[in-house]
Each structure stands twice: as C-alpha cells, then as structure tokens.
Amino acid sequence: MTALEDDFGWTLGVVFRALVKATNAAVGDLPGGHRGYQVLTAATRDQPESQSALCQQLGVDRTVMTYLLDDLERASLVARKPAPTDRRTRLVVATDEGRKRLEELDLRLAHAEAHVLSGLSEGDRETFKGLLRRLAGHVNDQDPVPSACAVVQDIAAGAS
Amino acid sequence: MTALEDDFGWTLGVVFRALVKATNAAVGDLPGGHRGYQVLTAATRDQPESQSALCQQLGVDRTVMTYLLDDLERASLVARKPAPTDRRTRLVVATDEGRKRLEELDLRLAHAEAHVLSGLSEGDRETFKGLLRRLAGHVNDQDPVPSACAVVQDIAAGAS
DNA sequence: GACAGAACGTCTGTCGCGCAGAACATCTGC
DNA sequence: GCAGATGTTCTGCGCGACAGACGTTCTGTC
Numbered sequence A, B: 001m002t003a004l005e006d007d008f009g010w011t012l013g014v015v016f017r018a019l020v021k022a023t024n025a026a027v028g029d030l031p032g033g034h035r036g037y038q039v040l041t042a043a044t045r046d047q048p049e050s051q052s053a054l055c056q057q058l059g060v061d062r063t064v065m066t067y068l069l070d071d072l073e074r075a076s077l078v079a080r081k082p083a084p085t086d087r088r089t090r091l092v093v094a095t096d097e098g099r100k101r102l103e104e105l106d107l108r109l110a111h112a113e114a115h116v117l118s119g120l121s122e123g124d125r126e127t128f129k130g131l132l133r134r135l136a137g138h139v140n141d142q143d144p145v146p147s148a149c150a151v152v153q154d155i156a157a158g159a160s
Numbered sequence C: 001g002a003c004a005g006a007a008c009g010t011c012t013g014t015c016g017c018g019c020a021g022a023a024c025a026t027c028t029g030c
Numbered sequence D: 001g002c003a004g005a006t007g008t009t010c011t012g013c014g015c016g017a018c019a020g021a022c023g024t025t026c027t028g029t030c
Helices: A008-027 A033-045 A051-058 A062-074 A096-119 A122-142 A148-159 B008-027 B033-045 B051-058 B062-074 B096-119 B122-142 B148-159
Strands: A078-082 A090-094 B078-082 B090-094
Touching: A008 A033, A008 A096, A008 B008, A008 B033, A008 B096, A008 B122, A033 A051, A033 A062, A033 A078, A033 A090, A033 A096, A033 B008, A051 A062, A051 A090, A062 A078, A090 A096, A096 A122, A096 B008, A096 B122, A122 B008, A122 B096, A122 B122, B008 B033, B008 B096, B033 B051, B033 B062, B033 B078, B033 B090, B033 B096, B051 B062, B051 B090, B062 B078, B090 B096, B096 B122
Parallel strands: none
Antiparallel strands: A078 A090, B078 B090
C-alpha cells in the first residue's frame, strides 16, 4: 500500500477500474454496459463513418462490435444503415429513442464521474480532466492503433 | 472524433489502454505481463501480508492470482512462504533474482511511461501524476472493493 | 468489360480473465 | 470440542480480445 501508490500504472488502473464499475452501475441495463454508452454517444454526436472506425475510436475489437451493435439495434437505440457511398460499410446512427435514452444516461454518468472524482477539489478536477483530455488527444493522434513494435524499439533503445 | 474527446470515460480508457500496451511491450516475456510487474513490485517493496490482500490491491481476481504466482514462482522471481502467524495464508516475497529483474524492468517501464506521457510538458506531467496519485489514494481508501450497490444508490439518488 | 487485390462486416475458434461456487486447511470464539 | 469465519485452490461459466476464414463490395490495372 506504499510502493504501488507511486506506480503510474497502478494509479491509472485503480481510477480506471473505479470508473468502469461506477459507469456500469450507472447505465444499468443498457445493452453493452459502459461500452454501449460510448457507442451511443458516438452514434449520436460523432456520425462515425464506418463500423470499424468506431471500433478504433473505442478500442473495441471488430468482432465484439458486431454483437454489441446487434444488442443495441435489438433495443431500438441505434440502427445500421448502408452507406450510400460504399455499400460495404454500414453507418451507425442513433434512433430518436436512442437519443432520448442518451440524455438520461448523461445525467447519471455525470454523477458516476463526480463520484470517482470526489477526491479532488473543483479546480483540481478540471485541471485533471483537461490534462487527461490533452493526453488522450495526443495518444490517439500519434497511435490510434498502438503499434507495439514502435514502442518496443523505443523502449529497447532507451533502456539499453 | 469530437464528442468523445470530451468524455471522461473515453479519455481515461484511451490513456489506460495505451499504457497497458506500452507496459506489456516493455516487460517482454515476464510471466503475467504488466500484472506480473505489479506483483513483483508489491512483493519486493510492499511486503503484502497475504495473497488476497495482493489481489485487492491490484484488482486481480484471486483465482487468477493463483496461476499468476505459479508462473512467477516457476520463473524463480517470487516465492510463496507460509506465514508464521497464520498458516492459512502465504506470504509473497521476491527472490534475489526477482529483485534484480525488477531493477531492469523499472528502467524499461520508465521509458514506457514517458512514451505515454510524451504529450505533456515536464511540469504538466508531474501535475498530472500528482493528481492521479491523490485520486487513486482516495478511491482506494473509500472503496478498496468498489461496492456497486453504494454507487448505484448514490447515482440513483442524484439523477432522480 | 474482366480480373486481381484490398477493404468491410460477419462468423468461428482460442485464450486470458473476472466471477460464482465448492472443497479443503486453518484460525477464532463459544 | 465444535460451529463459523477466513485463505487458498479448483471447476465451470461468460465476456471480450485476438487471429483466421469467408462473402460482399470497391478500386486499380489491363
């Protein structure tokens, strides 16, 4: 309970797990749990240009996305529409019901987030979220699909 | 690539996944990958008082810890010793070889961490890690085993 | 226009891991 | 001495990541 407190991996894991738990509890019976929420968010606000683009954004395997969308579609929250420009791809769009559901969820999720962040003051919370946002943006830009090879090279070069 | 950027869950997930990938790449063939490293760290520096305490700290299931330790023990990096005070429990201690291996790993891990944090300036990096540390400490204190019930109550009360 | 190659989505199989439950050894309180 | 609690291990289940194969569709070349 001492050395680990300083470990970046450990601290990040603790917070991440806490958020996932809180989020899953908050979304209740939404198909797909916390990932279902993210899919719904992306479908409503980001107009994902394809199913696989969505996978990449969310870090979800494409084979999982298939039945994740199946479940959400069965619940009438999103719909798969064939893309007019490329009939191989399917556009994922939220239904009216999905959008309505998302509004409710946003409220609940805000509380889940606040629950996890309750250890920080108001100002620190914003600072933290801001830094995290910048970090995620950077990570996502340089490495949308983290190439282990590059990392290994990088590390090997540094550590040798 | 726009709305999600603001989602706390998404940003945290992106950074977490990136770190896990980088860490796994950095530890190479260490049994247990990034979790093996954390076990080794705890065993070396934290003197975990029992196997299950270790599970709780690391957020690992106890059934997984069993064969995680099996693998590390087979590699002569840690050892299970019967606790003198309670023969039900096993103390997890690092071997000399384990401690030596940990020193090498720390170097490599520092580079992996730097890789993930490379989007922030030196100062911001420290700020971020400091806030994260406080957050993890708080989360861990109030909710070592996150009780979904409490969270649900909390959220239900807040969102209604 | 025909064809090779690539991309998208789906399906199958495998593996790691979290979770629930049971079994066993051991400890604690009565 | 005995009932109940606790630590560890094992088994079975389900979810999800990953790799590979397949059908459909698009693109570039001849």
